[in-house]
Amino acid sequence: MRPWGMAAADPLLPAATTARQPNRLLAAIPPAEQNRLALDLTLVELAAKASLYDIDEPISHVYFPLDCVISVVADLDDETVVEVATVGAEGFAGLPAFLGATSSPHRAFCQVPGQALRLDVDVMHRFFAGDGVLHQLMLRYTQAVTVFLAQNVACNQLHTSEQRCARWLAQTHDRVGRDTFPLTQEFLGQMLGVRRATVSLSAQVLQQAGLIRYRRGLITVVDESGLHAAACSCYDVIRREFEKLP
Amino acid sequence: MRPWGMAAADPLLPAATTARQPNRLLAAIPPAEQNRLALDLTLVELAAKASLYDIDEPISHVYFPLDCVISVVADLDDETVVEVATVGAEGFAGLPAFLGATSSPHRAFCQVPGQALRLDVDVMHRFFAGDGVLHQLMLRYTQAVTVFLAQNVACNQLHTSEQRCARWLAQTHDRVGRDTFPLTQEFLGQMLGVRRATVSLSAQVLQQAGLIRYRRGLITVVDESGLHAAACSCYDVIRREFEKLP
DNA sequence: CAATCTATGTTCGACATCGTACATAGCCTG
DNA sequence: CAGGCTATGTACGATGTCGAACATAGATTG
Numbered sequence: 001m002r003p004w005g006m007a008a009a010d011p012l013l014p015a016a017t018t019a020r021q022p023n024r025l026l027a028a029i030p031p032a033e034q035n036r037l038a039l040d041l042t043l044v045e046l047a048a049k050a051s052l053y054d055i056d057e058p059i060s061h062v063y064f065p066l067d068c069v070i071s072v073v074a075d076l077d078d079e080t081v082v083e084v085a086t087v088g089a090e091g092f093a094g095l096p097a098f099l100g101a102t103s104s105p106h107r108a109f110c111q112v113p114g115q116a117l118r119l120d121v122d123v124m125h126r127f128f129a130g131d132g133v134l135h136q137l138m139l140r141y142t143q144a145v146t147v148f149l150a151q152n153v154a155c156n157q158l159h160t161s162e163q164r165c166a167r168w169l170a171q172t173h174d175r176v177g178r179d180t181f182p183l184t185q186e187f188l189g190q191m192l193g194v195r196r197a198t199v200s201l202s203a204q205v206l207q208q209a210g211l212i213r214y215r216r217g218l219i220t221v222v223d224e225s226g227l228h229a230a231a232c233s234c235y236d237v238i239r240r241e242f243e244k245l246p
Numbered sequence: 247m248r249p250w251g252m253a254a255a256d257p258l259l260p261a262a263t264t265a266r267q268p269n270r271l272l273a274a275i276p277p278a279e280q281n282r283l284a285l286d287l288t289l290v291e292l293a294a295k296a297s298l299y300d301i302d303e304p305i306s307h308v309y310f311p312l313d314c315v316i317s318v319v320a321d322l323d324d325e326t327v328v329e330v331a332t333v334g335a336e337g338f339a340g341l342p343a344f345l346g347a348t349s350s351p352h353r354a355f356c357q358v359p360g361q362a363l364r365l366d367v368d369v370m371h372r373f374f375a376g377d378g379v380l381h382q383l384m385l386r387y388t389q390a391v392t393v394f395l396a397q398n399v400a401c402n403q404l405h406t407s408e409q410r411c412a413r414w415l416a417q418t419h420d421r422v423g424r425d426t427f428p429l430t431q432e433f434l435g436q437m438l439g440v441r442r443a444t445v446s447l448s449a450q451v452l453q454q455a456g457l458i459r460y461r462r463g464l465i466t467v468v469d470e471s472g473l474h475a476a477a478c479s480c481y482d483v484i485r486r487e488f489e490k491l492p
Numbered sequence: 493c494a495a496t497c498t499a500t501g502t503t504c505g506a507c508a509t510c511g512t513a514c515a516t517a518g519c520c521t522g
Numbered sequence: 523c524a525g526g527c528t529a530t531g532t533a534c535g536a537t538g539t540c541g542a543a544c545a546t547a548g549a550t551t552g
Contacts, residue, residue, distance in 0.1 A: 074400035076479070082403050084396035099389035100382065101490070105483045106396055136346065142388065143345035149395035150330035150352055154320035156402040157328050157439035160508075184529065193403035198509060200530060216518055216529055233322070237351045244347070406538075430499065444539060446500060462499055462548055 023064035023117060024090045025137050028246050041117040052093050052108040059103060061118045062094030068114030069175050074106050082193035085148055088175040090242060091141045097121045098138055112176055140245060147241040151234045159232040161194045165202040167231035173221045180220040269310035269363060270336045271383050274492050287363040298339050298354040305349060307364045308340030314360030315421050320352050328439035331394055334421040336488060337387045343367045344384055358422055386491060393487040397480045405478040407440045411448040413477035419467045426466040
């Protein structure tokens with residue numbers, strides 16, 4: 001229903017009570033497992049641009065976003081950037097560490113500031129020795145991420161910057177759960193791997209179609225379903241995959 | 247050293263002895279675990295274009311390639327195709343099933359014909375209940391695949407068709423372990439998500455530079471390191487990631 | 493050997509995006 | 523409220539790729 005939307009607060013997870021929404025992975029595990037894990041989770045406040053892990057640097061923690069959004073990006077040789085994935089309350093950041101790697105050629109940072117629950121990587125691996133429900137959920141989530149990645153591969157090759165722009169806005173809109181959120185065209189250009197001028201043109205088309213409104217770093221989604229229609233089918237493919245998650 | 251290259255034959259895995267090389271995941275697990283698994287593995291011959299699983303159809307088996315190469319592709323609305331990943335003897339096909347999904351919005355088929363060891367998905371999950379070494383290896387491999395996917399996302403957005411063409415040829419060259427292999431420009435165009443005419447131009451540049459030779463569906467890599475130089479840095483990023491695997 | 497596929501070469505205008513540059517205008521701060 | 527910073531609008535030619543079409547030539551088959 002609401003793959004990246006808000007969910008009801010879960011009183012069973014003490015550390016999560018101060019955020020506007022729980023992490024959906026953590027909310028889905030049995031109370032006993034929640035309690036066992038709660039002591040090892042640290043509630044952290046992530047500021048915009050805060051780094052979670054850097055290219056080829058050790059990954060020390062995984063993060064379960066509560067109300068923040070994380071971007072995973074590739075820095076190419078010529079210092080251009082492309083976003084390869086995003087993470088919200090539906091999942092966790094630190095896939096490489098979960099999957100047994102110690103580092104990755106990509107980096108993750110906070111895109112939309114907010115709270116997250118942090119878990120030490122070594123603690124996580126000890127925790128999984130018992131092989132509980134969370135482990136299964138994280139595997140299942142990993143699958144959704146691979147679909148997300150694969151769809152991005154196809155999308156970047158075949159769809160116009162305007163379609164991809166609309167999709168990015170629609171997905172972020174789903175994630176933040178508000179119609180208005182801060183976003184500069186410069187930043188969006190970096191995420192999409194296109195020039196700011198290209199974003200400017202796409203954004204104007206979307207605005208003139210009455211789908212969005214914006215002014216100086218603040219964007220508002222006016223017509224959600226219109227935005228979905230303006231986006232490529234990748235929006236639906238990805239959404240469906242995430243809706244399959246428990 | 248040889249992330250996608252040949253490896254010495256492994257006599258411990260009976261079912262694999264008829265192929266020119268073993269599957270590297272299976273070769274890396276302890277003999278006891280190998281023996282326990284061997285009974286459930288079926289040696290299959292995969293013809294070119296053979297389907298391993300279809301879009302949104304149940305995935306019944308995972309495949310451990312011996313000397314074949316598998317393509318995972320996305321079919322977009324307008325019946326265009328893009329390859330999102332490839333799988334060789336270094337890994338396995340059927341990631342969605344391994345990660346707990348029953349189907350996926352992408353499909354997998356045999357690109358280079360050859361042998362593979364097939365494992366029933368239910369049997370696999372029962373086998374993993376004991377949580378052995380193979381499970382860990384497959385997780386670790388999953389990580390490499392996510393890096394592969396992520397790099398493809400960036401690459402498709404930022405690099406020229408000529409660079410991507412060179413990278414695809416270099417990677418396939420590594421995989422098949424021979425300098426000459428069958429490949430039409432039409433097929434390569436589909437994998438890269440570009441027109442055949444575009445491949446034709448790229449291929450000519452590479453040929454005139456003395457890096458490759460080809461004639462009617464048969465391509466030969468002449469200058470391997472030259473081809474690496476003509477490819478984008480994505481080649482190295484991905485190679486390094488796969489070299490980290492056990 | 494002739495007929496027929498099928499893979500490759502090549503061309504045309506069209507179009508999206510690039511790289512670069514400069515202009516405008518909203519917002520913050522002194 | 524004046525100055526400056528930063529986000530956005532817009533313009534230019536250059537370039538890569540597209541879509542479509544037609545030509546050529548290697549391979550296969552009767």
